[in-house]
Amino acid sequence: MFDTTSRQEIIAAAQRNGLNPAALLAVALVESAGTPFCMIRGRKEPLIRFEGHYFDRILRARSSAKLAVARSQGLANSKAGAVKNPKSQEDRYQMLARAKAIDEDAAIQSVSWGLGQVMGQNFADLGFPSAASLETTARSGVSGQIELMIRFIRKNGLTRALNGQDWHAFARRYNGANYAANGYHTKMRDAYAAFRSQGVGTSATGGAGEALGLLEDVAPVMGVREMQVTLKNLGYDPGDIDGDWGTDTSTALRAFQERNGLPPTGERSDVTLRLLKTGGRPLIDPQRAVETEDDLAKKGSQTIKLSKRGRLYGILGMISGALGFTGTQGGLDGLGAAVNKLAVDPNGEASASFLPLLLKLLGTTFGASGGGLWVVLGALAFMFYRNSGQIAQRRVEEHQRGWNIRL
Structure with a gap:
């Protein structure tokens, strides 16, 4: 041999x-x-x-x-x-x-x-x-x-x-x-x-x-905690590193087996443990670990596409809210006062003194000429924009770490 x-x-x-x-x-x-x-x-x-x-x-x-x-x-x-x-x-x-x-x-x-x-x-x-x-x-x-x-x-x-x-x-x-x-x-x-x-x-x-070129000499002895650590280091998610065999560990092991051409049983076997002992193939390729949001979009990721669309809608909503708000007399006056306050405070305390003025501004606009509705629209649009961005960021991280192998 x-x-x-x-x-x-x-x-x-x-x-x-x-x-x-x-x-x-x-x-x-x-x-x-x-x-x-x-x-x-x-x-x-x-x-x-x-x-x-x-x-x-x-x-x-x-x-x-x-x-x-x-x-x-x-x-x-x-x-x-x-x-x-x-x-x-x-x-x-x-x-x-x-x-x-x-x-x-x-x-x-x-x-x-x-x-x-x-x-x-x-x-x-x-x-x-x-x-x-x-x-x-x-x-x-x-x-x-x-x-x-x-x-x-x-x-x-x-x-x-x-x-x-x-x-x-x-x-x-x-x-x-x-x-x-x-x-x-x-x-x-x-x-x-x-x-x-x-x-x-x-x-x-x-x-x-x-x-597995020659693994007859590798003893397939591996505790659950060691297995969890090894799986995690290879990019598979076994859940908490607690030494307890559970669904998350079994799912991670199944993914490892499938990635390495073994029967994806999710159960420990001599061949699986031997391969874990020697490292096996990680869930992710080196290139995957550095891919960006734009890379995923080019590959056709629906999550990224929807996220980009959501952020666009968020930007349009914020612009509409701002234009609608500043179009009211109360909004224009209040905004001008806030800007003036920020401009004349030389001590770096603008954030503290600006808050009461902003609250007063919001109170005034909610009760006059419908400006408050535009503020709500702008705030909701901002939240939509931020959440869409967070979804994209999370999706990229999952892709880079190998937690989500689909586009």
């Missing part, structure tokens, strides 16, 4: 490229037996297999002299499988070195490289300028081996078959016409089922698999 780091690299690469993580892991496992590299003279190298019949065919088209040398050294044969690979990878690399001494480019093209066992002869189809460039990528690490594998899958139109677990269709193109005789389709099917049983996610855009 793959080590933790390699397994997580495969999962992350799958999600970056829109592939089913468990399915990509299954193919890599069948192709490499779960061994991502070997140690050759103190260096990590990808596993290789030298194909003598490929070497024979390429040299036959290039140079009869080179072909004769290769055949005399047992490195080339027109029959598939006639050139046997040594058991040890170190001996295989020595075999490759001998073939390179005859024709380096042809030798690299005749090797299947790394986790996906991708043949070097595919270099041009996979977008590499040379076979040597493909070799460099394969030997750059696990990520390079995965890149070769994903390029081959994409180039050959196998994404749908892989993501849909159509193992017959996938193996037929990936492993050749004799795939069934070697049981590639059944091996991949069984490996996929094994990874799914271990909690590896299937989401091609992120999910449980990202954190």
